[in-house]
Amino acid sequence: MASSVESWVEEVSQTTRPDNVVWCDGSDAENERLIGQMLADGTFIGLNPDAHPGSYLHRSNPTDVARTEHLTFICSDTKDEAGPNNNWMPPAEARQRVWPLFNGAMRGRTMYVVPYLMGPADSPYSKVGIELTDSPYVVANMRIMTRMGKVAMDRLENDGVDWVPGLHSLGDLSPDRRFILHFPDTRTIWSVGSGYGGNALLGKKCYALRIASVMGRDQGWMAEHMLILELQAPDGDTMYVAAAFPSACGKTNLAMLRSPFENEGWRVRTVGEDICWINIGPDGRFWAINPESGYFGVAPGTSNATNPNAMQMLDRNTIFTNVALTDDRRVWWEGMDGPRPDHLTDWQGNSWTPASEAPAAHPNARFTTPATQNPVLSEHWEDARGVPISAILFGGRRATTVPLVYRSFDWEHGVYVGATMASETTAAAAGAVGVLRRDPMAMLPFLGYNMADYWRHWLDIGARASNPPAIFQVNWFRRDEDGRFIWPGFGQNMRVLRWVYEQVNGGKGGSRETPVGTVPTPEALGADELGLSAKQAETLLSVDRDTWVSEAEDQAAYLDQYGDRLPSELRQQQRGLVDRLQKVAV
Ligand code: OXD
Ligand code: MN
Numbered sequence: 001m002a003s004s005v006e007s008w009v010e011e012v013s014q015t016t017r018p019d020n021v022v023w024c025d026g027s028d029a030e031n032e033r034l035i036g037q038m039l040a041d042g043t044f045i046g047l048n049p050d051a052h053p054g055s056y057l058h059r060s061n062p063t064d065v066a067r068t069e070h071l072t073f074i075c076s077d078t079k080d081e082a083g084p085n086n087n088w089m090p091p092a093e094a095r096q097r098v099w100p101l102f103n104g105a106m107r108g109r110t111m112y113v114v115p116y117l118m119g120p121a122d123s124p125y126s127k128v129g130i131e132l133t134d135s136p137y138v139v140a141n142m143r144i145m146t147r148m149g150k151v152a153m154d155r156l157e158n159d160g161v162d163w164v165p166g167l168h169s170l171g172d173l174s175p176d177r178r179f180i181l182h183f184p185d186t187r188t189i190w191s192v193g194s195g196y197g198g199n200a201l202l203g204k205k206c207y208a209l210r211i212a213s214v215m216g217r218d219q220g221w222m223a224e225h226m227l228i229l230e231l232q233a234p235d236g237d238t239m240y241v242a243a244a245f246p247s248a249c250g251k252t253n254l255a256m257l258r259s260p261f262e263n264e265g266w267r268v269r270t271v272g273e274d275i276c277w278i279n280i281g282p283d284g285r286f287w288a289i290n291p292e293s294g295y296f297g298v299a300p301g302t303s304n305a306t307n308p309n310a311m312q313m314l315d316r317n318t319i320f321t322n323v324a325l326t327d328d329r330r331v332w333w334e335g336m337d338g339p340r341p342d343h344l345t346d347w348q349g350n351s352w353t354p355a356s357e358a359p360a361a362h363p364n365a366r367f368t369t370p371a372t373q374n375p376v377l378s379e380h381w382e383d384a385r386g387v388p389i390s391a392i393l394f395g396g397r398r399a400t401t402v403p404l405v406y407r408s409f410d411w412e413h414g415v416y417v418g419a420t421m422a423s424e425t426t427a428a429a430a431g432a433v434g435v436l437r438r439d440p441m442a443m444l445p446f447l448g449y450n451m452a453d454y455w456r457h458w459l460d461i462g463a464r465a466s467n468p469p470a471i472f473q474v475n476w477f478r479r480d481e482d483g484r485f486i487w488p489g490f491g492q493n494m495r496v497l498r499w500v501y502e503q504v505n506g507g508k509g510g511s512r513e514t515p516v517g518t519v520p521t522p523e524a525l526g527a528d529e530l531g532l533s534a535k536q537a538e539t540l541l542s543v544d545r546d547t548w549v550s551e552a553e554d555q556a557a558y559l560d561q562y563g564d565r566l567p568s569e570l571r572q573q574q575r576g577l578v579d580r581l582q583k584v585a586v
Contacts, residue, residue, distance in 0.1 A: 005130055005156070008165055009113055012132050016169060017104045018111035024139060026149020034136045043137055047320075048329040054317040057325060058137055060195060061173045062348055065322060066364045067198035067205070067247075067429045069445050072180040074210070076449070081184070083450030084561050085440075091183060094190070098179045101192045105169040109134040115153045115163075116146035116203050118212075118277075118291035120382040125221075125279055125289050127212070128152050128161055131202045133168040138200050141319060141368050144294035146203045164188070164211055166202035170195050182206060184214040184448050197296050197321070197366060198247075198428075208275045208291045209446035216277070217449060217457050220464075225442045226276040227255040228288050228387065230378040231497055234265030239501055242276050242288055242469070243393035244418070244442040247428030248364070250476065250489070252297040256309040256376055259494045266498055269378035270371075271387055273297070278389065284466030287386040292371070298428070299323050299365040301335040306490045309376050311337075319368040322347040324360035333361035363427035390504050395474040396423025396439060401547050402475040404487055404525075404540045405496045406517035407503050411462035414471025416573035417517070419455050420555040421473065438558045452565035459569055470504050473517070478540055486540045488530060495525045514543040515580035545584045552577050 013021060024030060035056065038044035044056040073089040074082040082088035089097075112133050119126025129152075131142060142148050156163055166189035171177055178193030189206045191199055198205045212223035226242040233239070245251045255273035259266050272290025281287040297310065299320065304311050324332045325345040332344055346352040347362045371377060380387050394417055396402075408414035418441040425435045429445065438444070440451055447454055462468045474496060476489045499510065499520045510524025522528070522537035532540070556574050559566055 005113075005115075005163070008130070009132065012102075012167055013111060015099075016102050016106035016111060016134070018106035018109055018134065020110040021113065022110055023113045024115070024149055026143060026151070031140065031143055034140055038136055038140070045325070046329070047331065051328075051330045052316065052318070056319055057323065057331065058319060058321045059347060059349055060322055063175055064173055064194050064196050065362050066196060066427060067445065068175065068178060068180070068194065069429050069431070071175070071178045072199075072445070073182070074448055075181050075183045076185065080565075081449055083452065085444055085447060085451040089181065094181050094183075098181055098190060098192065101171055101177055101179070102167065102169055102190070105171050105192065106134045110136075112136070112139045114139055114142050114148060115156065116142055116148045117152040117155055118146060118203055118208050119289050120384055121147060121151050123289055123384040123386070125277055125386065126155070126291070127215075128156050128163040129166055129203055129207050130163055131166040131168055133200070135168070135170050135195050135200065137195060138168060141197065141201050141296070142203060144319070144368050144370050145201055145292055145296060147293050164207050166191070166206060168192070168200055168202055180206065182210045182448055184211065187211050187215065197368070201296070204275070204292070204296065205446055208277070209443070210448035212277065212291075213443070213446070213454065214448040217453065220280070220461070222278040222457070222461060224276045224278060225274070225446050226392070227251045227273045228271035228276050228290055228389070229255050229257070230269040230271055230380065230387065231501055232265065232267045232269070233501055236265070239390045239504060240271065240288065240387040241391045241393060241497065241500065242278070242286075242389045243395060243474075245395045246397075246423040246426065246439045246442045247445075248298050248426035249395065249397055249423060252295060252310065253302075253307045253490060254493060256307055256313075256374060257493060257497075258308050258376070258491050260491050261494055261498070266494060268494070268497070269376045270374050271378045271381045279386065280461065280465045281385065281388065283388075286389040286465060286469055288389050289386040290381060294368060294370050295374070296366055296368050299331075299367050300333045300359070300361050300363055302333070303335055303337045305337065306335070309374065312375050313369055313373045314367055317370060317373065320365070321368070322362040322365040324352065333365055334359050334363075389469045391500050392469045392471045393474050393500070394418045394421045394441065394471070395476070396421050396442070397426070397477040398422065398436075398475045399424070399477060399479045401544070401551055402473060402478070403519050403543060404476070404478060405472055405474045405499065406514065406519045406543075407511075408471045408473070408517050411468050411471070412459065412569050413517070413573055413576075415455060415458045415462065416570055416577075417471060417473050418458070419570055420558065424477075450562075450565060452562035452567065455570060456567045459567055472500055472503075480536060480539060486532070486536050492530065499524050515545075515577065515584055516543050516548060519543065545581055548581050549578070552581060
């Protein structure tokens with residue numbers, strides 16, 4: 001046992017005062033014990049064993065159902081280091097205001113010591129964390145989402161590597177006493193008052209994104225909110241694509257896409273569906289690993305029509321959180337296949353009928369399931385050196401303005417496209433849904449330092465890599481005049497991936513240049529086959545000059561808040577966009 005871990009556990013126990021301390025080894029026996037306890041005390045509800053073997057339902061506290069960005073802080077020495085993109089709390093204030101919430105917080109509870117590894121067991125890029133938590137639900141989820149227990153302790157002991165301490169307590173679950181704090185200087189995490197995934201599974205957003213982004217900046221690599229997919233072309237050639245989308249915008253569905261052109265040989269396999277750590281390889285390419293080993297996905301909207309591979313993956317060994325329950329103890333959520341049941345128990349445990357006004361499952365209801373159950377998992381998902389990325393997609397929900405897909409002109413322009421991307425907000429975070437906000441690289445809620453310095457880092461990394469990926473923006477969510485989505489999305493997104501593949505491989509046909517970037521022709525996407533009218537296809541791929549002039553102004557206003565820290569390259573890119581738009585005949 002690494003003595004530094006032992007002394008930290010001792011120190012935390014002195015404050016939190018748990019009745020017991022349990023060191024987790026990640027074994028099946030330990031998991032079964034925890035599940036037994038949770039079934040006995042109601043934390044877990046057993047599901048129909050024929051329909052859902054090895055699976056459980058958890059109902060969270062109704063005030064604790066999503067990430068709480070307004071209660072999430074970066075505790076750097078100065079406000080400038082955290083940047084306008086973060087809430088900042090000085091470390092001294094954190095000690096005064098938040099540390100006391102841990103005082104005696106674990107009395108009457110067990111404190112679990114959870115060693116975990118982010119990344120494949122034998123990858124030099126993987127990293128160790130230790131989470132101390134008083135929530136057995138968190139332990140059961142961490143066991144799916146990370147490589148937990150012995151494998152992490154072995155890494156610590158054999159390699160003497162650094163580890164990231166994360167302290168988590170449910171506290172009293174009151175939002176008034178809820179804080180998710182990150183100390184970039186000491187690479188430490190404190191989370192109190194929430195059991196929700198993104199707030200409480202500290203390996204995920206807190207470590208693999210907020211703390212890791214700081215480590216990446218200091219050590220020359222990148223931690224990104226991106227899926228990684230393997231795209232196979234008919235001749236067997238494979239290409240890897242990383243894609244950043246804000247939360248609940250379909251990353252899991254894209255990463256597990258079932259191709260309508262599988263017969264022709266076009267197919268997708270998954271390497272990761274939420275987080276991607278990128279290092280520059282000796283060949284000057286971007287090499288990416290998925291630091292996680294499970295999926296914490298949004299259940300509502302998942303069906304055989306939208307993600308058949310996920311439906312197959314979820315049929316066993318899954319923890320469901322805040323979904324609805326049928327009378328024969330199966331799970332149910334809005335958007336699932338088949339008729340809506342006449343009676344359900346809703347996510348809060350109340351009787352529900354179709355006449356009920358509120359949805360039966362919470363809109364941010366989740367599943368936690370092991371990656372190994374994904375029927376289209378890539379053979380390379382645990383490769384120690386990662387997989388080489390040839391294209392990066394930035395996407396978001398935009399009802400207007402942004403075409404279905406376009407390619408940026410070069411790396412710097414691509415960084416500008418990522419830096420200015422915007423999306424309508426979703427239920428993955430507490431707060432209003434459907435409000436447009438800029439969410440650079442889909443990292444707004446997940447970056448551990450000043451966004452302007454992060455863009456500098458992107459520019460520098462691109463300059464250092466002799467062969468960086470091509471950058472694209474995508475938007476599956478464009479609507480027509482009647483407010484309907486134009487693009488069918490889901491499996492049909494394969495048409496966009498196919499075009500991306502052709503672009504990366506030098507295909508010049510099927511595209512046209514616009515002031516914002518290169519867009520496909522309707523023919524290149526097979527818009528006809530999809531039954532899109534010429535007008536629909538035009539709207540989908542259009543770059544409207546006036547709309548883009550105001551978009552460019554709004555982008556400039558957004559960038560301005562970063563003041564002198566903003567890399568000059570991005571200001572130049574903004575001017576370049578305005579110039580190109582001005583040249584368009586009206
Ligand atoms: C997630 C999120 O849970 O982005 O992945 O909120
Ligand atoms: Mn995410």
